Amino acid sequence: MSTTKDIQKAELPVTILAPAKGLGALNLRDLWLYRELIYFMTWRDLKVRYKQTLLGASWAILRPLLTMVVFSIFFGDLAKVPSDGVPYPIFSFAALVPWGLFADAVSVAGRSLVQNRHMITKVYFPRVILPLSSILAGLVDFLIAFVILVGMMIFYKISPTVHVWTLPLFLLLALVTAAGVGLWLAALNVQYRDVAYVTPFLTQFWLFVTPIAYPASMVPEKWQLIYSLNPMAGVVEGFRWALLGTEQGAPGPMLAVSSLVAIVLLVTGMVYFRRMERNFADMV
Amino acid sequence: MVSMSEYAIRAENIGKLYRLGETVGNYSTFRETLTGWLRRSDKKDAADASKNDLWALRHLNFEVKQGEVLGIIGRNGAGKSTLLKVLSRVTEPTEGYAEIYGRVGSLLEVGTGFHPELTGRENIFLNGAILGMKRSEIGAKFDEIVDFSEVEQFIDTPVKRYSSGMYLRLAFAVAAHLEPEILVVDEVLAVGDAEFQRKCIGKMSDVAQEGRTVLFVSHNMSAILRLTTDTMVIEKGKMILRAPSAQAVDYYLSQGFSEAGSRQWQADEVPASAGPFKPIELRVVNAQGHEANTVRSVEPCRIEMEYEIAEPITGLRVGLYLLSTRGEYIFTTFDTDEPGQFERMTIRPAGRYVSRCTIPADLLNEGRYVIGVNASSFRIRRYFHDERALAFNVDAAGAPGTHWPEPRLGPVRPRLDWKIEMVDEQ
Numbered sequence: 145m146s147t148t149k150d151i152q153k154a155e156l157p158v159t160i161l162a163p164a165k166g167l168g169a170l171n172l173r174d175l176w177l178y179r180e181l182i183y184f185m186t187w188r189d190l191k192v193r194y195k196q197t198l199l200g201a202s203w204a205i206l207r208p209l210l211t212m213v214v215f216s217i218f219f220g221d222l223a224k225v226p227s228d229g230v231p232y233p234i235f236s237f238a239a240l241v242p243w244g245l246f247a248d249a250v251s252v253a254g255r256s257l258v259q260n261r262h263m264i265t266k267v268y269f270p271r272v273i274l275p276l277s278s279i280l281a282g283l284v285d286f287l288i289a290f291v292i293l294v295g296m297m298i299f300y301k302i303s304p305t306v307h308v309w310t311l312p313l314f315l316l317l318a319l320v321t322a323a324g325v326g327l328w329l330a331a332l333n334v335q336y337r338d339v340a341y342v343t344p345f346l347t348q349f350w351l352f353v354t355p356i357a358y359p360a361s362m363v364p365e366k367w368q369l370i371y372s373l374n375p376m377a378g379v380v381e382g383f384r385w386a387l388l389g390t391e392q393g394a395p396g397p398m399l400a401v402s403s404l405v406a407i408v409l410l411v412t413g414m415v416y417f418r419r420m421e422r423n424f425a426d427m428v
Numbered sequence: 429m430v431s432m433s434e435y436a437i438r439a440e441n442i443g444k445l446y447r448l449g450e451t452v453g454n455y456s457t458f459r460e461t462l463t464g465w466l467r468r469s470d471k472k473d474a475a476d477a478s479k480n481d482l483w484a485l486r487h488l489n490f491e492v493k494q495g496e497v498l499g500i501i502g503r504n505g506a507g508k509s510t511l512l513k514v515l516s517r518v519t520e521p522t523e524g525y526a527e528i529y530g531r532v533g534s535l536l537e538v539g540t541g542f543h544p545e546l547t548g549r550e551n552i553f554l555n556g557a558i559l560g561m562k563r564s565e566i567g568a569k570f571d572e573i574v575d576f577s578e579v580e581q582f583i584d585t586p587v588k589r590y591s592s593g594m595y596l597r598l599a600f601a602v603a604a605h606l607e608p609e610i611l612v613v614d615e616v617l618a619v620g621d622a623e624f625q626r627k628c629i630g631k632m633s634d635v636a637q638e639g640r641t642v643l644f645v646s647h648n649m650s651a652i653l654r655l656t657t658d659t660m661v662i663e664k665g666k667m668i669l670r671a672p673s674a675q676a677v678d679y680y681l682s683q684g685f686s687e688a689g690s691r692q693w694q695a696d697e698v699p700a701s702a703g704p705f706k707p708i709e710l711r712v713v714n715a716q717g718h719e720a721n722t723v724r725s726v727e728p729c730r731i732e733m734e735y736e737i738a739e740p741i742t743g744l745r746v747g748l749y750l751l752s753t754r755g756e757y758i759f760t761t762f763d764t765d766e767p768g769q770f771e772r773m774t775i776r777p778a779g780r781y782v783s784r785c786t787i788p789a790d791l792l793n794e795g796r797y798v799i800g801v802n803a804s805s806f807r808i809r810r811y812f813h814d815e816r817a818l819a820f821n822v823d824a825a826g827a828p829g830t831h832w833p834e835p836r837l838g839p840v841r842p843r844l845d846w847k848i849e850m851v852d853e854q
Contacts, residue, residue: 177560184557188543188550195545266540267558268517268532422520425513426446 174270181269185277189252190284204285205292208240215240219357228359228390234296238387239356239380241293242314245286246322246376247347252278253326254343257334261428271421272414275330279322286315297387305389314382317399317406321375324409331413331420334428355380359390360398369401375409378402435491435529436610436641437515442488442524444510444665445481482696484510485665488524494609497642499656499673501649501680504814505697507665508645512612515643530609530641531560535628539599544588548579548598551587555602569605577601604631611635614645629655647800647815649677649755677755689719691818698812704738704778705803705811712799712820722821725841726789733783733801737776742805744776746783749800749815758797758839761785793841794824 175182194200212233219225220232227235253275257264260274297304333339354376355363363371371377378399384390485507492498500508513519516532541558542551552573556566566573574580577598579590587595613632633655636642646652652659652673659676661669669679690711698707711734714720715727723729733746747762763783764770800815824830828843 178557180563181557184554184563188546188554191550192543192545260541263541263558265518267534269558269560425519 175272178269178273182273182277182280185273186280189278189281193281201285201288204288208237208244208289209292211240212237215357225358226362228361228384228388230302230384230388230390231300234293234300234302234388235359235384235390236357237293237296238384239354241286241289242318242379242383243351243354243356243376244289245282245315246318246379247351248285249279249282249319249322250325250329250347251343252282253322254329254333254339256326257330257424257428258337258340264428265425271424272327272417275326275417276323279319279326282322283319293387302388304387305385307386307389310382310386314379314386317375317382317403318379320410321379321406324406324411324413327413327417328409331417334420334424350374350376353377368398372398372401373405375402375406434494435527436494436496437490437492437526437528439488439490439515439526440524442485442511442514442521442526443483444485444507444514444519445522446484447481483665485514485521488665488667490660490667490670492610492641492643494529494641495639496658497636497644497656499652499659499676500643500645500662501647501652501659501676502662503697503816504699506662508662509614510665511662512614512643512645515610516612528610531606532610532612533559533603533606533608534612534614535600535603535631538603539595542587542595542599545586547586548574548577548583548590551598552602555599556606559603559606561606573601573605576604600627608640610641610643612643612645647813649680649751650757653677653755689713689721689818689820693814702803702812704741705744706736706738707801707803707812707814708734708736708780710734710799710801710817712818720820722823723787724826725792725794725822725824726826728789729787731785731787731799733785734781735783735803736780737778740775740777741811742775743808744773744803744805744811745770746781746803747801748785749802751798751800751815752839753796753798753819755798756839760802762802790827790843791840792822793836793839794822794827795839796821797839 194203197203199206215236216233220227220236225232256274256278257271263269263274264271329339329343353371353374360368360371360377360381379402381390382399488511500511502508510519512534514521515526515528516534539555541555543554546554552570553563553566557563574583577594577600579594579598582590582594587598590598611632613628629651632642632644636655642656644652644656656673658670659673660667661676661680669676671679690709692709693707709732711719711732712721712723713730713732714723715729720729731748733748735746737744745762745764747760749760750758752758763785764773796819798816799818799820801812801817802810803812804810824836824841827841829836829841
């Protein structure tokens with residue numbers, strides 16, 4: 145009896161699990177057991193992504209940089225969109241960096257299950273690792289782009305505000321939102337391949353309802369609350385506020401609403417994902 | 429907290445339901461679901477839905493002791509592979525409860541998660557992590573894995589440059605070093621050539637000898653008899669017998685054959701993976717041209733396999749195994765064994781076919797024989813496989829030596845040329 149030192153007991157569920165129960169012991173314990181797999185999958189995503197591209201990691205810089213140039217020309221110079229008292233290029237770039245993290249995470253996570261279906265149909269591991277690791281891989285791109293952002297701040301001689309310590313919190317908010325949306329899309333994509341067509345449209349639409357090319361202050365007062373239902377609005381405004389010290393005050397009530405929405409997205413996403421997880425292998 | 433158990437697996441009332449209406453194994457579009465919802469509001473269709481339900485497994489109760497080597501046998505579509513999927517947690521059971529003590533590993537999972545762009549070294553770590561190994565564990569076994577795989581000099585080359593043999597060896601090396609408490613082997617689905625399958629079986633018996641638990645799914649009765657102690661017979665998702673292997677194999681081989689000289693395949697007996705190949709009927713035809721359950725040893729008979737091909741198949745060979753009822757192979761033959769025939773049939777166009785094989789007179793001894801069917805393209809794909817499609821009897825009346833009323837040993841009873849020559853006269 146005592147020779148079975150490594151043996152742990154794994155349980156298959158009695159019947160259909162209630163969501164709360166499914167989110168409890170079973171999933172998180174397994175996630176902990178498989179924590180190294182999260183690392184390996186993130187590492188694989190990164191390695192593979194840049195292994196066969198000509199410009200490699202510089203894409204992480206080029207994409208937001210080029211978007212910034214286009215935005216600066218069309219929105220900043222031609223349309224004369226106000227930029228809360230900072231030069232337009234850095235105004236938009238400070239938003240494009242967290243936005244890029246979110247947009248990439250959502251689209252990569254949404255594809256992650258279908259793309260790895262050969263794994264899902266053959267081996268058990270907590271499925272949530274797939275969308276999770278693809279989101280984490282995006283963090284590296286984010287960090288590279290962030291370095292450029294710092295460089296631009298030096299160029300424009302803008303020093304970060306005293307609120308810069310809040311930046312990780314806004315980053316966390318972006319990640320929570322991305323994880324929530326990513327889990328929904330990933331699980332839906334297993335059953336409905338429509339998701340693959342919807343996602344590009346969704347991110348494009350989302351880009352316009354997020355204050356990236358324009359300041360949130362342009363949105364009329366009475367719409368502000370509804371506007372802040374978009375957690376990314378809080379993230380983007382928060383980045384500008386903490387880094388650039390834009391004229392907007394601390395995005396207080398807006399941030400509260402944004403955080404709440406992000407948490408609701410994440411929790412419902414996890415519940416839905418967990419509910420669908422049991423049959424991924426049969427459907428994917 | 430956890431009571432140590434002498435069991436490796438305890439399963440109670442396991443059931444797995446597939447809804448055929450919801451296109452099993454296929455994704456649907458949102459539109460299909462919408463129309464599905466609309467239809468479901470209709471009560472008549474709700475009743476139809478349950479007709480489309482398929483219990484791939486139902487009311488399965490069993491226990492596997494630690495260190496036990498359990499065989500699982502049953503026809504195609506009986507639910508064997510679904511059971512392994514449930515036990516290895518790839519898919520969850522619809523009902524029931526099971527306790528599994530220890531890590532479940534499978535020799536099926538070879539190469540899962542291998543990425544062509546990554547090197548052999550990188551893939552070992554990645555694949556190991558997917559199979560549930562800790563990084564330290566993989567690190568400790570790394571040299572051993574590389575040794576076993578024999579790809580040492582290419583270990584830092586992306587695996588996309590590997591030959592398929594090297595790829596398979598590396599993948600197998602990782603899986604073989606997982607050392608799970610419970611090993612699952614599904615020979616029916618095993619990939620690779622005969623050499624590789626031998627390696628799988630070899631590894632399996634090593635594991636069994638180390639006292640770990642093994643679940644072995646196979647259509648090969650002699651392998652079941654050789655490797656397992658107990659065997660479970662599954663039929664239509666239910667366990668119909670669990671007995672010492674000899675008894676279970678005997679039961680499995682001797683029951684369930686109709687006395688007719690033909691066998692038709694129903695749609696649910698053909699796995700979806702058979703793809704463009706669709707078996708229709710297998711029959712034994714006697715010298716007089718009638719379908720027969722018993723043929724005479726002294727007359728030729730024909731075995732006919734009728735099938736459909738939905739799209740052209742390259743290099744297809746349709747063949748037969750002849751087996752004794754104890755599962756020993758007597759011979760294997762394919763319709764394109766003649767090189768000339770094979771050349772002509774390089775690409776077999778879509779259509780309905782009959783492949784006829786004539787068993788010459790004076791070949792088989794009296795007794796009962798089992799015919800297995802195989803349709804495959806060599807080294808490309810096995811489309812369809814049924815190792816016990818049909819059984820028939822051979823009557824030895826008139827065969828050599830029948831004037832002595834004694835059973836003759838051996839499956840063949842050829843009429844051989846004997847000369848008796850006196851070399852010296854007394």
